[in-house]
Amino acid sequence: MTDTGLAAAEELAAAKRAPATKYRRVMLKISGEALMGDQGYGLHPPTVERIAREVKSVHELGVEICMVIGGGNIFRGLSGAAQGMERTTADYMGMLATVMNALAMQSALEGLGVFTRVISAIRMDEICEPYIRRRAVRHLEKKRVCIFAAGTGNPYFTTDTAATLRASEMGCEAIFKGTKVDGVYDKDPAKFPDAKRYDEVSYDEVLQKNLKVMDASAIALARDNDKPIIVFSLDEPGGFRGILSGEGTYTLVHG
Template sequence: MKYKRILLKLSGESLMGKKQYGIDPATLSQYASEIKRVSEMGVEIAIVIGGGNIFRGVDSEGTGIDRVQGDYMGMLATLINAMALQSALENAGLITRLMSGIKVEQVCEPFIRRRAVRHLEKRRIVIFGAGIGNPYFTTDSTASLRAVEIEADVVLKGTRVDGIYTADPEKDPAATRYRSISFQEVYEKRLNIMDMTAFTLCKENDLPIIVFDFNKPGNLHRIVEGEDVGTLVTM
């Protein structure tokens, strides 16, 4: 295996499947199956999931909801998704731990770095919910920060497209995919991979990022075995 410990970042919108909102059980089951396959290979897996299928803090602007309040609402939305994913993984026979950036003792553990690492060493899948516990930070930033803290080998960002393109492939049919690209090139070309805080954190800690299509069966398995899937961002 090329990667022993990974941080998988998923968007909340990905859980909708073909639905307009909420959580699609079939999509949850598919994701659990993909993650289980990689876990059985011996890979240590941590996961961060967004909450855009339920609520996004930035969407609160213009609604009369304070931005800080909206961000906390978004954190709780990520926690709902994390609980749903945890349930799907446990139904698939995996052992999980849910750790939260804000205290919700009846539901999950608070995030403690040493405890998170110990869970991973015991081959438990760790899901990080509720962001980092502070407003104005996205789940991309959470993924980058948690990956650095647990000393992950790579951040795997699952999206709807199979990598980073020269332009939006859904709008420009002439767009071509980068197989690999440097952090500096991403800055210079102003490619929108993740928010700048998250991206800079990965760059400063020499933490590679792979952007790939998680909805294509087998892609996660192929990545951890070192195959050329998606786009690799490195120094």
């Protein structure tokens, strides 16, 4: 068999082994706090690597992955503004924190052999690419993980809104919101043992009941662009891959 024929046979065999997935291209949104592990702030390298392994396991299914990571483990614009800092300045500092987290995740993913690009809404050409939609789409088509940093590049917008915006621009079929709990509850399950988990909930219900899935702007943008949001536990090993394979516990937010 020729080299070309052998490569085609190996690709077909890999496709047969890989479980079928519902989505071809997805956005994974995680908070900056998810990267700090049990620490009170900053980055916890073993936790970053664990999440990178979760992303790699999904990437191996052939799914094209976008990511947005918050910056709350380093600096949160709203908390800075609450302490008297001018809001625009505080938000820009928060955007820079997301770039630091994106670079940490890129390092972890590439250490696992996953080609990754950090794409920033604020130009900083020495360390990451500027956001150009067509170039980002091409990276995804080449099976590179794209981590979108610096939010939307504008103050007063959260990384939830940035994730929904980039998901819409990239043509993602769903937004995966990784949290510390396995879905959306009517109240905080850590404080209330009788908290009820939703299997499915509508965008409008999230807004009306203030369910804290994402901020209102992000939910409205997802609704207007028909982007389902899947809320799941990032602390559950194999949870991200499992949901894409039709297993696991999660809440689906849709129209």
